[in-house]
Amino acid sequence: MTIFNAVDKFTMMSGDRVKIKDLLSSRLTECGWRDEVRLLCRSILQEKGAISSFTVEQLVTEVTPRARSLVPDAVKKELLIKIRTIFDENEDDDIDPEDA
Amino acid sequence: MPTSAAPVPAVAAQSPTTRKAIANNFRELTKDPKKLDEAANQLYESLLEDAVTGIFIEVHHLRKIGNLSALDGVAEESAHRICDVPNLDIFGVSTAKKAIDCTCPNCDRLVAAARFAPHLEKCMGMGRISSRIASRRLATKEGTSASSNSSYVHSGANAGGTDDEDDVDWSSDKRKKKSTQNSRNNGSKKNNGKTF
Known part of the structure; x- marks a missing residue:
């Protein structure tokens, strides 16, 4: 988790996290992933909504893996490449002020 | 996380x-x-x-x-579908005009429904104009001589034809003048009112 923490903090600090997040959400909206997941949630709710013990947490655990697999490969690849380029850029950028 | x-x-x-x-x-x-x-x-x-x-x-x-x-959303019911069959309107009802005729209870003539109310008004002597005509007719009947009455009948034959024929034209079975006597009488009534 330390790797992730470092990355997370760093991207937040540089403001790249917001950029990537915006890109991802716009891509997901474009390809209809949002609607698909929303539909999935609704169909599950229609099945199990009547059960009073059905909680939001249960819904989340049920939908999240499926939602993850629903993401188109193209979007995932684009995002990963984008993240990598941002990492590379930051690597170059930050060395200079550090040294100076 | x-x-x-x-x-x-x-x-x-x-x-x-x-x-x-x-x-x-x-x-x-x-x-x-x-x-x-x-x-x-x-x-x-x-x-x-x-x-x-x-x-x-x-x-x-x-x-x-x-x-x-x-x-x-709500599923569209088939009952509310728009009907797309030729010669039917969107509700599935025939577009062909149905002529509705009414029989006048006073003179037993067939009159198109749209013309029925004006016809009845005239036929039964009710309404603003008709009652005025009727009262004038009553007044004239007392005072008129035989010679003047006959002149009214003649002039009424010309003008009365158009007035009474309205009803006949609008009646859907397009019956022509029922009787010359009838139109003459009606015409004279009308004309009486006009001249005074």
Whole structure:
């Protein structure tokens, strides 16, 4: 988790996290992933909504893996490449002020 | 789990050392391409998780408000479908004009429904104009001589034809003049009113 923490903090600090997040959400909206997941949630709710013990947490655990697999490969690849380029850029950028 | 946005300003504002530490951590990480890949994947996963959570919140909100079912909409009933058959209107009713005729209870003539009310008014001598005509007719009947009456009948034959024929024209079976006697009488009534 330390790797992730470092990355997370760093991207937040540089403001790249917001950029990537915006890109991802716009891509997901474009390809209809949002609607698909929303539909999935609704169909599950229609099945199990009547059960009073059905909680939001249960819904989340049920939908999240499926939602993850629903993401188109193209979007995932684009995002990963984008993240990598941002990492590379930051690597170059930050060395200079550090040294100076 | 991705940390929330709240601690970011705190981290950034704390001191240059923490900033430096974060940058250092990151730089160390970038040296190892394997770790970098892992980091990229993790970042992607966390962002995706954020997106899913956003949808959950949205759906949850809609559900609590009661708008979730509204999104589904209501299935269109076949009864309300627009009918697309030739010669039928959108409700599936024939477009052919149905002529509705009414039989006048006073003179037993068939009159088109649209003309029935004016006809009845005239035929039964009711209404503003008709009653005026009727009262004048009563007044004239007392005072008129036989010679003047005959002249009215003659002049009425010319003018009366058009007036009474309205009813006949509008009647759907297009009956022609029922009787000359009838039109003459009607015409004379009308004409009486006009001349006075």
